[in-house]
Structure formats: C-alpha cells, structure tokens
Amino acid sequence: MGLRASPPGIIIGRLKRMRIFLAACVGCVTLHASILPTYRMDSRAVEFFNRYVAQFEKTTVAPYNDSGKLWIDDHACCSKRGAEPGKLYVEPRENMDFSGGSIHHFSGFMRLPGVTIEDIRRIMQDYANYPKYFSPDVSKGSGIIHPDSTPADEHFTTNLTLVQATIWMSVAYDSTYDVHYLRLDPERWTSKSASVSIREWRDPKDAAGGTFPEGEDHGLLWRTNTYWLVRERDGGVDMELDSMTVSRPVPTGFAWWGTKRTRDAVTKILSDMKTALTGLHPQRMTATAAVPSPKRDSLPKRARCGRSGHPGNTR
16 A cells, blocks of 8 residues: 555645744743752852963963964964964863852954954944944943053943853843953054953843842853953954853753853854954955965864963863
8 A cells, every 4th residue: 555645735734833833842942041040159169260360361361461472373273384364263271160160261363364453442442333243142332441541551341231042041141341452562452351240131031120139140151251362463463362251060961051152252253353344444354365375274173282371171
C-alpha cells in the first residue's frame, strides 16, 4: 500500500499549529533573568575583581604606556607580516569561577587603515549617539565632562542603558561609569571605563518597573571594566579592546552566559566601531580597503601566543 499525501489544507493547518507551538516555546525560554533566583553581591567577588584589574593594569596597560607594544605584535598570525587590515582577532584571557563569583575577560584587536586617533575619540565621546553606533546593546547614552579634565586626561562620567539579549534570556541595566581618555603622545591614546554603578531593570522592556537594589539582583553583571589601547601608525590605527566582567558564580546550565556575553561584547564593539568609523570617512576607508593585502594565516581558535601580558589562564 503506498503512502497517501495529505491535502494541502491539512498541511497548512499543521504548519500553522507548529508555528504557534514554536512561538510559544520561544516565549517560554526567552525570559527575563527572573528565571534565576536573586543573588546578593558577594564582597569577595568585588575584591577579587579589583585585584584582577590592578594586575591587568600592571602587566598590560603600564607596559603599553611605556613601549606602545600590543599583544598582537607577538601573535603567531601577525608577528612577521602584521595584522590583516579590517580583520577582527579575539582571544580569551580568563573565564573562571572563584569563591563568591565568576570572572570573564576577552581581548580583541583590529587594524583599520585610513583612521586616526581623533576619529576614534570623536566616536567614543559622542555618548548621545551610542544607541546608533552600538545598537541594540546600548539603548540610551549620556556623558558629562569633569572640570579636572585636561587635553592629556579627559575625565567623564557616563550613563548607559545596556541591553543584553539572546534567544534564551533578556536582561537590561542602568549603568554608570568613570571614564578617562589619556593622550600619551601624538601616536598613542588609551581609554579606561570602570563601572561605578550597575542596576538591573526589573523588566528589561519596561523601565517603569524600576531597578533592583544594586547588588541584590540576579547577579549576571556586577562590575565591568573596558580598556582601549590605540596607536596610530602608517596611515591607520591599531586598536586593542579588553573587556572584563565579574558576576555571580555560574549557575548550573548557564556557563555559556558569562563567557559568550563577554566574547560577543568584544566582537560586536570592535565591529560596531569599524562601521562607525567607516561612516566618518566612507571614501577614504573604501579606497584603502580596495588595496589588496598579502594572504595571512587565519587565527587559531584558541591561540596561545601573546598572552604573557595578561593575568590568569584561560579555562
């Protein structure tokens, strides 16, 4: 006996029911962070993070300030031929649980021809347009410059509404940062953004619900520091971005969240910065990009070169 095909009307009906079922499933799993119990911030986690940050600044930022050397300079992909223009390189530095919390740190690098430090500075300090530059991760931005600012050390306090969403979870934060932009010399510039306050919105889609008391939310983001190390040379810029976060100890089944969130943040920020800079000089950067570059080996998935300047081990 052969198989009998179902009438088109029955097939369409089944497809509609399946679509409704899948939508319901996605609605169930794309939840707020409320699927997790709240978790009070542990002072040990903040202390550990502060020590980690101090070590990173000692072993990576300070040497760059002295020599201008970046981790990519010793990388297997680039030590002899240089980084491929426009290509994004990302490496893990630390992903681990410790007593009271977990830490995640990734480094990214990109070389962009036809760009200057002033171009990057212009984008970085244009906080009102962050929702345009870094959408959808930033939905609102503002910043004020402090009276103690100098041309060599521009000091800002910034406020950003951060949105972190995956197919599984959505969470949003009202965050405040202390930011310093340091002009080391005409060819070198750095930025340090350190969180001062991070408050999770009770409903990531409705600010009217207010925020949880700081440190008494779901613990997915307690502190974060971001560093830019930029040097201008040969008609372009080399940009290193380091992002490190501390959060609650990773709940069972959520190990992907902290690691993926931080890696994705580095990847997307650098990609968004490239897009924003291209918008400033579309003709200049298009013309530069049209010049063919020699073939280079691709970056290994978990390369180990150039890690000596970073504390900790990737896990």
